[in-house]
Amino acid sequence: MKTVYNFSAGPSILPKQATEEAKAAITDFAGTGIGILEMSHRTKPIEGMVAETESLLKELLSIPAGYEILFLGGGASLQFCMVPINLLGANSVADYTDTGLWASKALKEAKKFGKVNVVCSSKDSTYNHIPKTFEQTSGATYLHVTSNNTIYGTQWKEFPKANTYLVSDMSSDILSRPIDVSKFGLIYAGAQKNMGPAGVATIIVKSDILGKVERDIPTMLDYRTHIPEKSMFNTPPVFSIYVMNRVLHWLKNLGGVAAMEKLNAKKANLLYDVLDNSKLFKGTAAKEDRSTMNIPFVFKEEAVAADKKESLEKDFLKIAVEKGLEQLKGHRSVGGFRASIYNAMPIDGVEALVAFINEFEKKTLG
Amino acid sequence: MKTVYNFSAGPSILPKQATEEAKAAITDFAGTGIGILEMSHRTKPIEGMVAETESLLKELLSIPAGYEILFLGGGASLQFCMVPINLLGANSVADYTDTGLWASKALKEAKKFGKVNVVCSSKDSTYNHIPKTFEQTSGATYLHVTSNNTIYGTQWKEFPKANTYLVSDMSSDILSRPIDVSKFGLIYAGAQKNMGPAGVATIIVKSDILGKVERDIPTMLDYRTHIPEKSMFNTPPVFSIYVMNRVLHWLKNLGGVAAMEKLNAKKANLLYDVLDNSKLFKGTAAKEDRSTMNIPFVFKEEAVAADKKESLEKDFLKIAVEKGLEQLKGHRSVGGFRASIYNAMPIDGVEALVAFINEFEKKTLG
Numbered sequence: 191m192k193t194v195y196n197f198s199a200g201p202s203i204l205p206k207q208a209t210e211e212a213k214a215a216i217t218d219f220a221g222t223g224i225g226i227l228e229m230s231h232r233t234k235p236i237e238g239m240v241a242e243t244e245s246l247l248k249e250l251l252s253i254p255a256g257y258e259i260l261f262l263g264g265g266a267s268l269q270f271c272m273v274p275i276n277l278l279g280a281n282s283v284a285d286y287t288d289t290g291l292w293a294s295k296a297l298k299e300a301k302k303f304g305k306v307n308v309v310c311s312s313k314d315s316t317y318n319h320i321p322k323t324f325e326q327t328s329g330a331t332y333l334h335v336t337s338n339n340t341i342y343g344t345q346w347k348e349f350p351k352a353n354t355y356l357v358s359d360m361s362s363d364i365l366s367r368p369i370d371v372s373k374f375g376l377i378y379a380g381a382q383k384n385m386g387p388a389g390v391a392t393i394i395v396k397s398d399i400l401g402k403v404e405r406d407i408p409t410m411l412d413y414r415t416h417i418p419e420k421s422m423f424n425t426p427p428v429f430s431i432y433v434m435n436r437v438l439h440w441l442k443n444l445g446g447v448a449a450m451e452k453l454n455a456k457k458a459n460l461l462y463d464v465l466d467n468s469k470l471f472k473g474t475a476a477k478e479d480r481s482t483m484n485i486p487f488v489f490k491e492e493a494v495a496a497d498k499k500e501s502l503e504k505d506f507l508k509i510a511v512e513k514g515l516e517q518l519k520g521h522r523s524v525g526g527f528r529a530s531i532y533n534a535m536p537i538d539g540v541e542a543l544v545a546f547i548n549e550f551e552k553k554t555l556g
Numbered sequence: 557m558k559t560v561y562n563f564s565a566g567p568s569i570l571p572k573q574a575t576e577e578a579k580a581a582i583t584d585f586a587g588t589g590i591g592i593l594e595m596s597h598r599t600k601p602i603e604g605m606v607a608e609t610e611s612l613l614k615e616l617l618s619i620p621a622g623y624e625i626l627f628l629g630g631g632a633s634l635q636f637c638m639v640p641i642n643l644l645g646a647n648s649v650a651d652y653t654d655t656g657l658w659a660s661k662a663l664k665e666a667k668k669f670g671k672v673n674v675v676c677s678s679k680d681s682t683y684n685h686i687p688k689t690f691e692q693t694s695g696a697t698y699l700h701v702t703s704n705n706t707i708y709g710t711q712w713k714e715f716p717k718a719n720t721y722l723v724s725d726m727s728s729d730i731l732s733r734p735i736d737v738s739k740f741g742l743i744y745a746g747a748q749k750n751m752g753p754a755g756v757a758t759i760i761v762k763s764d765i766l767g768k769v770e771r772d773i774p775t776m777l778d779y780r781t782h783i784p785e786k787s788m789f790n791t792p793p794v795f796s797i798y799v800m801n802r803v804l805h806w807l808k809n810l811g812g813v814a815a816m817e818k819l820n821a822k823k824a825n826l827l828y829d830v831l832d833n834s835k836l837f838k839g840t841a842a843k844e845d846r847s848t849m850n851i852p853f854v855f856k857e858e859a860v861a862a863d864k865k866e867s868l869e870k871d872f873l874k875i876a877v878e879k880g881l882e883q884l885k886g887h888r889s890v891g892g893f894r895a896s897i898y899n900a901m902p903i904d905g906v907e908a909l910v911a912f913i914n915e916f917e918k919k920t921l922g
Contacts (some may be wrong), residue, residue: 194589194590198594200791201593201595204591212582213579216575216578217579223560223880225570227567227578227799228568229564230566230883263755265790386593388593389793408665410637424633425754428754516589
C-alpha cells in the first residue's frame, strides 16, 4: 500500500498512535464494555479522562497557577466573540494586530462589543510578514495576536510585550514550541490543526481577568459558567477531547514541546532550504517571520511563463497525489502550493516532499 | 463476553452498525487513504458527506421546502440563547412552556433577550405531567416547547397549536416518531441522545422567520451566517456529523421514523406494563404523558420501608450492572431509577431489563 502524507492545513494529520487508540475506544472505552461515543459525560471514566487532559496540557505548556483550562464546542471562531464579550467593556479599547485572515476576523468581531484599535497591519503586502514596530493604546484592555497565520505562513517568533496582557489565537501552532503562558491573559485554539480533530476549542484563561465587564453575558458564552463545572456545564464534545488526550500523551512521550520545537525546526528547515536554493520555486513569507507549521510556496515568475503557470501547477499537484503527497494546493489568496507540516507530520513526509520538489524542478527546467 | 445494555440518558447507546462504520472511517474515510479526523472539511468527500446527512434528515422527517438544516457545535444549550437572539425582539414576547429542567433553562436564557411569558408549568408537581391547557400571549413571537423531558420522563404526545409558530427543543426524542415540521418555525436537537455522539446540534429552521430582530448578532450566533455556507462557515464538528450520517442510514434501512415509532411504542409498553403491574415498582410520570424514550421508576412507598429504600436501590443497581444493565440510576431530582430506551436500544435490552425487574421483585417481596 502507498504511504499517504497529508499536508492539509486543517483538519489535518494526527499521530497514528493517537488515532489508533481513539479508534479502539469507539467500541470499548477503558475496559467498560461501553464505547466512548455512548458514555455519559457524568461517568467517572469520562470525568477522569477530561481532568487528565487538562493536567497533561498544564504540564506540557507549564501553565502557572491562576489559569483555568476549558474545552468548549464552537471552534476558535466562537472565541472571536467570546473573548471581547468577556473581556472588553463597551467603552474600553482592545489593541489588535492584523496579520492575516483569522486576525482580521477576530478584530472585526471584537468591534461589535467595544473599541478596537488596529495597531498594525501587513494587509497591503498580502500579509507576507509580521509588523513588529507599533504603538499600543494607552489603557488598552489587551493586545490580541494570532500566533501563526495558516494561510500566509508567517509566525510571531517572539511575542510583543503587551502593556497589560496578551490574548492569542494559537489554533495553528499551539504545542509546537514552548511559550511563556504568564504573558497571556487568554489563549485559545481550535484543536483541528495541532491538537486533535475538529469539534473542540481549548481555552487557557487567567481567572482574575474575568468578571470586569458590565454586560449581561449569555450563559454559554460566559467563561465563568464553564470554569466551576470543569467544561461539563453541558455535554462537552467528549470524543474530540479524548483524541486530544491521546495526542497529548504522544507528545509527552516524545519529550514534550521543547523536543517538538527542535523537530519542527528541522522539518521546516529541510523544506525552506530547498525552496531557497530552487530555480523554480520560492517561499512567499518574509524570511524572519517564516512559520514552522505552514509553508506556502509558488513558482518563481522568472522561471515560468504566465500562460504556463496554471497548467504547471495542476501538473505538480497531480503528480504529488500520485506519489501520496496530498492536500498541497495553496490557499486561493496566495495561490501556488502550501505544505502544512504540523507536529504530527513525520520527517519522512517532509523528506518525500523535498525529493519530489527536486525531481519536479529537474524535470521542468532540465 | 457479557452483553452490555446501556440505558444512559445521554450521551447514550448508538446503533452498533453506525459505530462500526464510524470506527472504520477513522483510519480510512471513503477509500481516500486519509482518516476522517484528519480530512479538511473543504474536500469533496467531506462536503458530500455533510450534504448527504442533510438530505437524509430532510427525507426522514419529511422536511418541507423553505426550511434550512444546520449542524453546529455548542450543543442544544447554545441554542437556548441563539433562538431568542435570532428570533425575539427586545420588546417582543415569547411564550415558553415550563415542563422540566431543560425547558426552564431555555426560558431563563430567553429572558436575557426579550419578554418571556411562562404560559404553563408543572414544576409544583416535580414536572410529572405536561400541562395542556393554557393561554397564549396575543402577538407572541413564538411558543417554545421541550418535546420530551429526559429527567422526568414526560413527552408532548400532541404538540399544542401555536398562534404563530412553534419552537422546539427535540434533543431527546427527535427521529423517534413522525412530526409535522410545517408547524414549527425552528427545531433544535443536541445529537447525543437519539442521533449521534456529543459535539453537534442539529437546527431545522424556516428561513423566512429570520432577519426580523433589530440587534447586532455575533457572527457565529447568527443562523444567517451558517445557512449560505452549508454549516461550513468555520470548521464544523465533522466526525460527530459523520456518526449522525451513519445513524440516519441505519434508521432509513429500518423503515424510517414511522417504523421506529412502532418499535419505540412496543419497547416502552413492555416496560410500562411491568411497572403498572408491579407491587414493588411504579413509574413516576402521568400515564397520558409518558415518554417512550425515558422511563423513570421508583419503589412504591407502601412496598419499601423508608429506612430500607437507599440500600435496596443500591442493591438493584449493583445486580443490574452484574447482569450487564448499565446506567439505570435515576436523576437526583426524581430519585430511584431511569431507563433511557432511545431508538438504538434493541428490544432485547428492554426484555432483559423487564426480566430483571420481575426477578428482583420476586426476590424482594417473595
